[in-house]
Each structure stands twice: as C-alpha cells, then as structure tokens.
Amino acid sequence: MDDVEFLKAHPSRTCGDCQLCCKVMAVRSISKPEGKWCTHCSVGPNGGCSLYPSHPQDCKDFVCSWLAGLLPVTLKPSACKVVVSSATLTIGDDKIDCLNVYVDADRPDAYKTGLMGDYLRYFGRRLPAVPIVIICGQHRSIIANDPILRLRLLSVTSWKVEER
Numbered sequence: 001m002d003d004v005e006f007l008k009a010h011p012s013r014t015c016g017d018c019q020l021c022c023k024v025m026a027v028r029s030i031s032k033p034e035g036k037w038c039t040h041c042s043v044g045p046n047g048g049c050s051l052y053p054s055h056p057q058d059c060k061d062f063v064c065s066w067l068a069g070l071l072p073v074t075l076k077p078s079a080c081k082v083v084v085s086s087a088t089l090t091i092g093d094d095k096i097d098c099l100n101v102y103v104d105a106d107r108p109d110a111y112k113t114g115l116m117g118d119y120l121r122y123f124g125r126r127l128p129a130v131p132i133v134i135i136c137g138q139h140r141s142i143i144a145n146d147p148i149l150r151l152r153l154l155s156v157t158s159w160k161v162e163e164r
C-alpha cells in the first residue's frame with residue numbers, strides 16, 4: 001500500500017459541503033459532461049447526491065488530493081475552485097503519472113492565483129517530469145516543466161487524460 005492508497009483508506013478529512021467534483025469532472029457512466037453540475041446534485045449546505053448511496057462506482061471511488069490529505073487545508077476545492085487528483089496521462093503508447101487539475105469554469109484563472117497558483121508552481125519545480133493537466137470544461141492543456149517531456153508531447157498528435 002503506497003502513501004496515497006493509505007491516505008485514501010484512512011481519510012482525515014471529509015467532503016462536508018464541498019461538491020465541486022460533481023461539477024468539474026465528467027462521469028461517463030451517467031453521461032455527465034465535465035464543467036456542468038451533475039443533474040443529480042443538489043448544491044448548497046444541505047445539498048447532496050440524489051442517487052446516494054446508489055451513485056456510480058466512479059463517484060464512490062473518487063478521492064481528490066485535498067480529501068486524501070495531500071494539499072493544505074486552505075486548498076479545499078469548494079474554497080479555491082480547483083479539484084486536484086493524481087491520474088494517468090496516455091502519450092502515444094506510454095502511460096505516465098500526471099496531476100489532473102480540474103478548474104471551475106466560473107473561475108478559469110483559479111489555478112494560477114493565490115495559494116493554488118503557488119502550489120502548482122512549487123509542484124512543477126519539485127517534480128518537473130510529472131505533467132500538470134489543466135481541465136476546464138471541454139478545454140485541456142498541459143503544463144510540462146521538463147524539456148524532454150515537452151519534446152515528447154510535441155512529437156505526438158494526441159494525448160489522453162484518464163477519466164472517471
């Protein structure tokens with residue numbers, strides 16, 4: 001069991017009234033697109049998922065990096081308007097670890113500013129070989145800090161982000 005799996009199995013935080021992943025992420029099994037509130041989501045302090053506890057397994061399994069305890073408390077998604085998660089990026093025939101950064105389309109610059117902006121710049125310096133995939137609605141882009149990774153990305157016609 002690695003650190004992330006351990007933190008997922010023993011969470012020290014709760015989602016509370018945060019529901020941002022139900023907006024920014026796609027859920028293919030129920031044809032929910034990214035960037036729009038799920039039709040099963042009632043937003044607000046007393047809101048929740050109308051399908052609970054029979055909501056899709058993909059939703060049950062999802063644990064964002066904040067919930068796993070990997071980000072500072074102040075970077076709760078509902079506050080910073082960004083959901084971060086570890087994921088896999090497919091480039092050609094290769095699969096590599098990446099950081100998925102889902103940004104609320106109502107705050108498209110949220111990943112560049114404040115503590116989240118500082119965190120992602122720090123992450124890029126510390127782990128340059130790990131691409132940061134910015135996902136905002138249908139729009140996707142990659143921050144590749146490593147020059148070899150940048151060349152690799154330029155050499156392929158497409159890349160694919162892991163979805164839930």
Ligand code: SF4
Nearest residue numbers: 015018019021064077
């Ligand atoms: S974004 Fe993270 S903290 Fe917010 S509801 Fe989803 S899993 Fe929970």
Ligand code: SF4
Nearest residue numbers: 022038040041049059
């Ligand atoms: S089905 Fe429920 S948990 Fe899944 S995205 Fe919709 S509201 Fe969220």
